[in-house]
Amino acid sequence: MNLDDLVAIDVHTHAEVSADGHSSLSGELAEASAAYFKTHGARQPTIPELAAHYRERRIAAVVFTVDAESATGHPPIGNEEVAASCAEHADVLIPFASVDPWKGRAAVRAARRLVEGHGVRGFKFHPSLQAFHPNDPRFYPLYEAIEELRVPALFHTGQTGIGAGVPGGGGIRLKYSNPMDVDDVAVDFPELPIILAHPSFPWQDEALAVATHKPNVYIDLSGWSPKYFPPQLVRYANSLLKHKVLFGSDYPVIDPDRWLADFDRLDIKPEVRPLILKDNAARLLGLTKE
Template structure:
């Protein structure tokens, strides 16, 4: 990956379908998400690579392993990592390990980093049905911290299950960013990304990130024109080195996101940090 030639690094994209057509979510949850985001395509990982390559961007790619809570088989982490390796000029593999898997999950996480070059891990507490500060997840966090790669947590409301009776069983409370504060305390060297503007807990996310120096915020999942003013203010000042561009592709395209971001009152010296520089440093990608 030639970082110098990239115009942006999108730290939040989803592998929604495997090479053999297996979806990352059940039909019910996927349908609710598509309706919430007013429809979107489901590109394969090679198609994602072509999309980002055309735009001279790189993208972090992951799926969500929530087999325990949903009963739906995941897309294999190995497939995600191998597909990203085949397009290493533009794709960066993250993995997702269901924290309910205990020691087996810890072994898998270590193997994925050592043998497949995985660069981070994605958690979705609401879909996985576990609060981030549940001690059952701590052995997994310990391994991730030891391996020196970041952990990315979905925070705030989710479109997954939205509109279904009972929200499809998805509990929003698990995605309050304040629940990640304990993780940041108990694993002080773990790099943590709070994904999304954290509606309705934006102030909580800002409090955690300003208090804990290794907590970052990615801006995915929302159109920038809807960003709350306090998020823009902190991105411009106290958190200018720890805010990251993320789109939530394919739900939101980077084209749309960047066009709307251009219209925000972001300082000229801060804009390149958010769009690319902060991700380069966090992910250890390096630049000449």
């Protein structure tokens, strides 16, 4: 990956379909997500197609799926497939993995194997979909392993489009994705780089407080068009958190073209824009020579 050739690094994209056509979500949840993001009828890209999309734009992308099998009963897309596909497109793709925290010691072994044997560069957690409180001590052995592996952990925070509009929200509980839960993780694992994904509605102020207070906590801006960002998020991104805020789109539900076009119209200082779009992520992901 030639960092100088890149205009941006998108730290939040999803592998939604495997090579054999297996979806990352059940039919009901996929349909609800499509309705929420108004992507009905849109074909889900394969990882090679995702790579081509980003290569054309000279953008690198972090790619992951979500393993929520214990909570949903739906088998995930294999982390090994994601890692192998990203390796074939290493000029633009960076593989993250997802391990089901409820799988206990098996999850810990998988995390080590995926980093050491498959080149995975970080882990994605979705507390609402995976149905767990991040600060539950039962999951601390997993964080300990990830901290030892010296890669980031990215946590979905705030509301989710998955299950929106389905009776009972498809069984998905929003309470698990309060960023204050992740504050405990940041305290107990101070060497673990943590990314709070998305503007964290309805807990935006909590997310800003955690990222301001904890040196190891960052925020990605995925899942929302920038024109809808809360004003306090823009204010902090422009000032106190200018070195800790990261570009993320949530592709394929939000295309980077739309995100970047709306970001261009946001009141962000010229010197802060390159930090958010590329420099902060390059440093966090260890892509710089420093």
